[in-house]
Amino acid sequence: MQNIKDLTLSEIEQGLASLGEKPYKALQVFAWVFHGGAGSFDEMTNLSKELREKLKASFCISRPKIIVKQESKDGTKKLLLELEDKNRIECVLIPEGNRLTLCVSSQAGCPLDCAFCVTGSGGFVRDLKLSEMADQVFVAQSLLSHGQKITNLVLMGMGEPLLNYDEVIKFLNIATHQKGMGFAPKRVTVSTSGIVPMIERLSKETKVNLAVSLNATTDEIRSRLMPINKKYPLKILLDA
Numbered sequence: 001m002q003n004i005k006d007l008t009l010s011e012i013e014q015g016l017a018s019l020g021e022k023p024y025k026a027l028q029v030f031a032w033v034f035h036g037g038a039g040s041f042d043e044m045t046n047l048s049k050e051l052r053e054k055l056k057a058s059f060c061i062s063r064p065k066i067i068v069k070q071e072s073k074d075g076t077k078k079l080l081l082e083l084e085d086k087n088r089i090e091c092v093l094i095p096e097g098n099r100l101t102l103c104v105s106s107q108a109g110c111p112l113d114c115a116f117c118v119t120g121s122g123g124f125v126r127d128l129k130l131s132e133m134a135d136q137v138f139v140a141q142s143l144l145s146h147g148q149k150i151t152n153l154v155l156m157g158m159g160e161p162l163l164n165y166d167e168v169i170k171f172l173n174i175a176t177h178q179k180g181m182g183f184a185p186k187r188v189t190v191s192t193s194g195i196v197p198m199i200e201r202l203s204k205e206t207k208v209n210l211a212v213s214l215n216a217t218t219d220e221i222r223s224r225l226m227p228i229n230k231k232y233p234l235k236i237l238l239d240a
């Protein structure tokens, strides 16, 4: 059964149209899923019972599972989550002054093999789906006390976000949609090791921030630390 958290607003509209429902209801469903973080269709109380039953028969809503939760003295919380196929990913909540930043993973494992990175040394498993990125936000938010909110998102967890571009752009659009998670684009950052063609695309398609992980100022050292530098050396990376 299709997880409704893997659908964009227009895909929810198409889904509702195929159930004989009016397109405007898609925005209500979208808001319940991505703004309200609903864990079941029964929570969507401004929808008719008939529509809720139709949704239940056609879609499911994922619920992430926390395997390990570690908290450090400064309040940083690291969560190990298990996905439906038993793969595991991490996300980290980082408090700093008035900010509470969630570091989100975009892949299970990573293919880029940076010399300093434990994720890279374990190899690549698979790209994460939209729902698996969104669930990191919902599960982290669910651990906070009343009135506490995640203020910033950084895609700086496991994986290279720009190698999972299509799902990441869906996630960014929902994260910054007023009826979705509602983050201002300036509070969302994508961190890349330097996938040049995708940097150019990202700059055209979103308004979120970009962070580039440099780690060295010469191609010789950077290529040793980050093999992706052989494909996209510093000059073209900096130009991008």
Ligand code: SF4
Residues within 6 Å of the ligand: 110, 111, 112, 113, 114, 117, 118, 119, 120, 121, 157, 158, 159, 160, 193
């Ligand atoms: S791109 Fe990021 S996650 Fe991938 S190996 Fe390099 S540092 Fe690790």
